[in-house]
Amino acid sequence: MTTLPVLYLIATAAGPTHHIDDGIQAAQADGWDVHLILTPTAARWWEPRMAELENLTGHLVVWEYRVPGQDVRGASSLPKASAIVVAPITTTSACKWAAGITDTAALGIVAEAVHMGVPVAVMPFWNEALYAQPAVRQAVTLLERQDVKFVFGPGEPHPPKSGRDKDFPWQLALDAVRSA
Template identity: 65%
Template structure:
C-alpha cells in the first residue's frame, strides 16, 4: 500500500532551520513527505540539501523547472505550508507566484487539493493591515490557516525550535478527512 503524499512547503521563517523535524513528524504520521523551500530558505540548507533529500527520498524543490522538465515529485494528496511568513502570505494572497513554493499551493487549492498554512510571525508584523487581509483572502480561497500554539508570537520571542509541527499536521488530517 502506498502512503499518501504530503508536500511540506517551508518559507524563510525561524522554524525552517528545523524543517527536518517537520519532515520526520509528517513521516511518523504516515505521509510520504516531499519538501519544497523558498529560495531564501534553500540557502539556509544549501550545505545539507543531500541530507534532506535522503530524509525525504525525493528531490528538494526550491525553484521552478524549465518547460518540459519534470520536478521529480509525485502528485500531492495534501499540502502544508509551514512555517509561513507574512511576506509569503501577502504575496500568495495577491496571486504573486514567483517561487515554486508559492505557485504550487496557489494552484493546488483551486484544483481541490487540501492546503493548510501554519504561520510563524510576530504580533508586530501580523499587525500590518495587509497581513490580516492576506489571511482572510487565503481562507476565502479554501486554505486552512491555522495558528499553532504560541503564534503569533511577541517580537523577538518566537520559539522556532518548538514550532507546532504536530498541530499543523493534525489540521492537514482534518482537511483531508473533510475532503473525502
C-alpha cells in the same frame, strides 16, 4: 504494497525552517510520503546540508521552477499531492500568495493546488508587529476564503524577537490537513 499519501511540505524562510527535518519526521511518523518544497531563501539556508533532507525524504528537494527542457529539481518532478502543509509561512509569502504573486515554485504550487481541490493547511510563524499590518490580516482572510486552513500554534503570533523556532508544533498543521 500500500502506497502512502503524498504530502507536499512547503517551508518559507522563517525560523522553524532551520528545523524542517523535525517537520519531515513528524509527517513521516503520521504516515505521509513527504516531498519538501522550499522557497529560494529557505533553500539557501539548507544548501550545505540539502543532501540530508533528500536522504530523509527519499526525494529531491524542490525550490525553483523547472527550466524548459530540464526536469532535475523542478516542480514537474513531483507526484500529485494528497495534501499540502505550508509551515512555517512568513507574512511576506502569505501576502504574495493572497495577491496571486507566484514568483517562486513554492507559492506557485500551492496557489494552483488549492484551486484543484487539494487540502491545504498553513501554520504561520509571525510576530505580533507584522501580524498587526492590515495587509497581513487581509491576506489571511483572502486565503481562508479559498478554503486554506490557518493554524496558529500556541503563543503565535509571538512578540517581536521572541519566537521559539525549535518548539514549532509541526503536528498541529499535520492534524489540520488530515482533518480537511
